[in-house]
Amino acid sequence: MRMEDKICVVTGGARGIGEGIVRKFAQEGAKMVFACDMNINEELNKVENIRSVKLDVTDRDAIKEFVDKVVEEFEKIDVLVNNAGITKDALIQRMSEEAWDAVINVNLKGVFNMTQFIAPIMIKKGKGSIISTSSIVGVFGNIGQTNYAATKGGVISMTKTWAKEFSRKGAQVRSNAIAPGFIKTPMTEAMPEKILNSIAEKVPLKRMGEVEDIANAALFLASDESSYVNGQILGVDGGLVI
Template identity: 65%
Template structure:
């Protein structure tokens, strides 16, 4: 199994891509710490649920401490949690700006800052940050979301340099999904989703498991010489 014995924390693991990743990682032998703001359950006994808001630094510290005490290490962190609050900039409230920034950008910072000391001590690890095609190319009505996802790319490249500078084999990569069938895209008007599917080279929306398999590759030792990269999973939406 590709993740046999690895301890993996996944945020936003209650639904969509995060849930698909949690189930896939467990199937591949990982001990999965599935974190989400909403209570949920899993059939695989190797998935351990923790209720967690990535904006709550005290709760993050508690969870990370508990994971290390129970399992002795953290091999993989998947910063997958994210939200949208879409509006044209003239209609976007400060509250909606702050909420998206706090979850999508600061939340990634919060989780990584809490976890990376254990990876540095071990001298190895893999951090996977969820960006978006919107963070690379922008999108109308998503100023806040695009800003966070572009920021995630900037942090990814910075951390890839920073965490490995003294020889630690800590890899940091970003995944940039396109339009994937998740609860988040259910909020998007059907005509927009149809248009995006037609724009993609593969003429369809993506499935959560198709992104989860990329997470799996980056979490596994198969990607041991890959760091600081942004991997698009968008069906050829942007070519």
């Protein structure tokens, strides 16, 4: 059991990639996994070592209250997965300020908010793993996603900064990111098969990734198996970015 005795917090944990990570951590023996999201997933609450929690990553007061309660009960947080994210796509000349601000607030400031409250707890304990979900879009951009690309590129920069910052006094607090490629989720599965096939053709492995692929990457980075991995961006994209 690679997550035995660990207390984990996963944002965007109620569905899709986040839910896959939550379930993977629980299966691997985590003491408790908090699936934080704007919506409660009652199915997750049926699992003994998972709690589905309503939490807005842009609400700093709510984050502080949540983190304080977790530490009061468990005295630590071992793993933080910053996975919450939204998209509001448009070409730059058509992108509204509201769309820009919304994506920045969730995808970038939300990662900052969660990490600012949880990293000090890890540093005090002397150990921890912070994993943030970036994207291949954050590496090479994408038409119509100025806001999204900016946030995912920012996540990469913050990840590398935190890798240096959190361990500078000897704490074994690691910061890494995952950059998924084209992944099958309930959202993408609703797309026409023709479009999905055209997407898969762009990937060297000629297929889209599975949620399980991202969950396995998160498991590695969260576990002690990656104890010497710090400041890295792990591409899980079938070779799309080479």
